[in-house]
Amino acid sequence: MKPAPQDSAPDWKRTAYSVIFESDTPAGRAFDIALLLAIMLSVLAVMLESVHSINAEYGHYLRVVEWIFTGLFALEYIARLVVVRRPLTYALSLLGIIDFLAIVPTLATLVLGGSRYLLVIRTLRLLRVFRIFKLGQFVGEGEFIVTALKASRFKILVFLTAVTTLIIIVGTLMYVVEGGNNGFTSIPKSIYWAIVTVTTVGYGDISPVTVPGQALASVLMILGYAIIAVPTGIVSAQMATPRTTAQAPTYKQVVCHVCQAGDHHPEAEYCWRCGEKL
Numbered sequence: 001m002k003p004a005p006q007d008s009a010p011d012w013k014r015t016a017y018s019v020i021f022e023s024d025t026p027a028g029r030a031f032d033i034a035l036l037l038a039i040m041l042s043v044l045a046v047m048l049e050s051v052h053s054i055n056a057e058y059g060h061y062l063r064v065v066e067w068i069f070t071g072l073f074a075l076e077y078i079a080r081l082v083v084v085r086r087p088l089t090y091a092l093s094l095l096g097i098i099d100f101l102a103i104v105p106t107l108a109t110l111v112l113g114g115s116r117y118l119l120v121i122r123t124l125r126l127l128r129v130f131r132i133f134k135l136g137q138f139v140g141e142g143e144f145i146v147t148a149l150k151a152s153r154f155k156i157l158v159f160l161t162a163v164t165t166l167i168i169i170v171g172t173l174m175y176v177v178e179g180g181n182n183g184f185t186s187i188p189k190s191i192y193w194a195i196v197t198v199t200t201v202g203y204g205d206i207s208p209v210t211v212p213g214q215a216l217a218s219v220l221m222i223l224g225y226a227i228i229a230v231p232t233g234i235v236s237a238q239m240a241t242p243r244t245t246a247q248a249p250t251y252k253q254v255v256c257h258v259c260q261a262g263d264h265h266p267e268a269e270y271c272w273r274c275g276e277k278l
Contacts, residue, residue: 017083020076035076039102042069043168050175050187070106077103089259155234163227167194170220174213182209198224 022028042065048054049062077099081087090096171191178184183206184193193206197220208214261273270277 013083016079020080020083038069038072042066042073045069047187047191052186066106070103073099074103086259152234156231159230159234163198166223167191167198170194170198170216174208174216177213177216178208178210182213183207194220197221198227200224200228 018025019027019031023032045062045065049059049066055062080090080096080099084090091100168191171194172187174193175184175187175190178190180186184190189206196203196206197217200221208217256271256274256276256278259271259274259276261271268278
């Protein structure tokens with residue numbers, strides 16, 4: 001059965017939907033920016049808690065902050081389920097699953113003590129930043145290389161964000177796998193090891209000893225070669241592109257209220273995925 005049109009929803013629900021899921025209004029953009037700041041602060045609190053000297057003195061306060069952020073994210077997740085037309089569709093979507101997993105680790109600490117460090121999965125929620133900056137136009141005047149770099153900076157931003165997310169997750173996993181031993185005494189130190197490894201620098205001052213840790217390190221080493229080649233390829237491809245076609249496409253900053261699809265054409269009136277009226 002075809003879903004009822006969005007206009008049939010209460011005014012408060014439509015307003016809340018535009019704020020939570022869209023970023024083409026000042027309120028929606030402010031909500032997204034506040035959410036991103038909250039995510040970064042919550043991840044920072046977890047990382048600081050893994051440092052023994054800081055945990056010994058401020059551990060109680062950091063855990064309180066962790067529970068406060070978890071409560072806020074839980075309310076945000078519930079609000080998203082309330083305002084969408086199909087809550088189950090959103091809950092099973094990629095961002096919906098990530099939003100749910102951002103809450104689970106703190107609750108799991110009531111049963112599993114070390115699971116709170118998996119809260120770094122919240123860094124995946126930073127992918128929402130791409131929706132905020134999607135309207136950026138990467139064009140400019142000037143010298144040829146500068147122009148190519150300007151036109152490539154959005155792709156490079158996406159790439160660096162993905163690499164940063166990978167490094168944080170792998171560093172945290174290595175901290176858990178090695179059990180805080182063999183030099184992996186905190187999450188920041190483990191992330192430092194991940195950066196050294198993925199860039200193929202390999203100082204050797206910290207190295208995994210356990211078999212799972214060595215297996216994880218091997219995977220990261222292999223990925224490192226591919227990661228290093230990506231920025232060069234992005235800039236080179238941009239330099240080979242005619243300037244008349246080097247501009248990034250623009251998108252309508254509206255998220256479908258039924259399937260949560262984005263990236264609509266500026267003049268689109270219907271969703272490209274499900275056909276619902278925008």
